Amino acid sequence: xxxxxxxxxxxxxxxxxxxxxxxxxxxxxxxxxxxxxxxxxxxxxxxxxxxxxxxxxxxxxxxxxxxxxxxxxxxxxxxxxxxxxxxxxxxxxxxxxxxxxxxxxxxxxxxxxxxxxxxxxxxxxxxxxxxxxxxxxxxxxxxxxxxxxxxxxxxxxxxxxxxxxxxxxxxxxxxxxxxxxxxxxxxxxxxxxxxxxxxxxxxxxxxxxxxxxxxxxxxxx
Amino acid sequence: xxxxxxxxxxxxxxxxxxxxxxxxxxxxxxxxxxxxxxxxxxxxxxxxxxxxxxxxxxxxxxxxxxxxxxxxxxxxxxxxxxxxxxxxxxxxxxxxxxxxxxxxxxxxxxxxxxxxxxxxxxxxxxxxxxxxxxxxxxxxxxxxxxxxxxxxx
Numbered sequence: 001x002x003x004x005x006x007x008x009x010x011x012x013x014x015x016x017x018x019x020x021x022x023x024x025x026x027x028x029x030x031x032x033x034x035x036x037x038x039x040x041x042x043x044x045x046x047x048x049x050x051x052x053x054x055x056x057x058x059x060x061x062x063x064x065x066x067x068x069x070x071x072x073x074x075x076x077x078x079x080x081x082x083x084x085x086x087x088x089x090x091x092x093x094x095x096x097x098x099x100x101x102x103x104x105x106x107x108x109x110x111x112x113x114x115x116x117x118x119x120x121x122x123x124x125x126x127x128x129x130x131x132x133x134x135x136x137x138x139x140x141x142x143x144x145x146x147x148x149x150x151x152x153x154x155x156x157x158x159x160x161x162x163x164x165x166x167x168x169x170x171x172x173x174x175x176x177x178x179x180x181x182x183x184x185x186x187x188x189x190x191x192x193x194x195x196x197x198x199x200x201x202x203x204x205x206x207x208x209x210x211x212x213x214x215x216x217x218x219x220x221x
Numbered sequence: 222x223x224x225x226x227x228x229x230x231x232x233x234x235x236x237x238x239x240x241x242x243x244x245x246x247x248x249x250x251x252x253x254x255x256x257x258x259x260x261x262x263x264x265x266x267x268x269x270x271x272x273x274x275x276x277x278x279x280x281x282x283x284x285x286x287x288x289x290x291x292x293x294x295x296x297x298x299x300x301x302x303x304x305x306x307x308x309x310x311x312x313x314x315x316x317x318x319x320x321x322x323x324x325x326x327x328x329x330x331x332x333x334x335x336x337x338x339x340x341x342x343x344x345x346x347x348x349x350x351x352x353x354x355x356x357x358x359x360x361x362x363x364x365x366x367x368x369x370x371x372x373x374x
Contacts, residue, residue: 079293170270174267
């Protein structure tokens with residue numbers, strides 16, 4: 001029988017996992033496209049937008065489920081890609097990098113929406129808040145009747161308790177369905193590192209879930 | 222969680238283990254309550270991610286590139302902190318570095334001046350004064366306190 005996690009400074013993963021050579025993204029056709037965009041070639045950047053826009057739209061829709069806002073968030077994502085493309089260092093694939101920016105942008109959007117709602121509500125009297133709550137049909141105000149919607153809200157809440165990197169890895173693994181091997185290839189990390197990071201991220205989610213269940217007010221908040 | 226489960230956790234959660242490895246883990250789980258409970262919690266959380274999967278195809282609108290470039294233009298036009306002072310980033314860095322260097326030199330100079338300060342009586346002189354008090358009217362400990370305070374100042 002093996003050892004228990006608590007006794008291990010770093011989980012002893014990967015005894016069976018052989019290290020694979022890293023993909024040199026700089027020398028792929030996509031790498032050449034990125035290099036052209038980095039040197040200011042607008043047509044290369046246009047190609048990047050056209051190549052990945054539907055993927056970005058679908059990631060955003062999966063997280064925020066507000067069709068009206070998907071385009072705005074996508075614009076913000078590609079603007080960030082454009083403005084920070086020079087710092088892209090080819091350690092991961094371009095789509096992994098864009099994926100991380102997209103997920104962060106979605107969480108930023110959800111956080112801002114919550115703040116806006118709180119500010120709006122704080123300006124109203126109790127009667128007005130009650131009236132708004134009774135009349136508002138918007139998805140984000142109503143108590144989620146659909147269990148899938150409730151699950152989505154819950155997992156999004158849990159995902160705010162992990163780091164950006166952990167969030168990206170969990171999403172790529174659980175939502176996009178990539179294997180550990182594929183994740184290693186896409187992120188430029190080795191498989192052991194991916195396993196350790198995912199394990200720690202999962203532990204954090206479980207802890208956060210336990211805490212939220214103990215304080216029910218937080219679940220709906 | 223025990224290593225035997227941890228090593229194959231991702232494959233186990235994804236249901237992608239070879240039958241032999243699957244059996245090994247299940248044998249362990251049936252004997253270890255700690256691992257069984259932890260993995261069950263992880264499976265529960267893992268199930269929640271299904272709600273983020275979308276089968277719906279979201280059509281991206283035509284002309285996105287043009288709107289992204291407008292967005293970039295607006296972001297570039299927003300004044301940044303360095304922009305408020307009309308500073309280039311590289312020049313700003315050099316300026317900050319020079320300011321830090323000047324502060325370090327000035328600080329070093331002040332510290333060296335401080336150690337060279339000989340204006341007050343030395344601790345030895347204070348102790349000698351304690352041996353033969355100069356102020357006959359005050360008790361010796363009070364004299365020492367007064368002298369030490371003066372030394373400190």
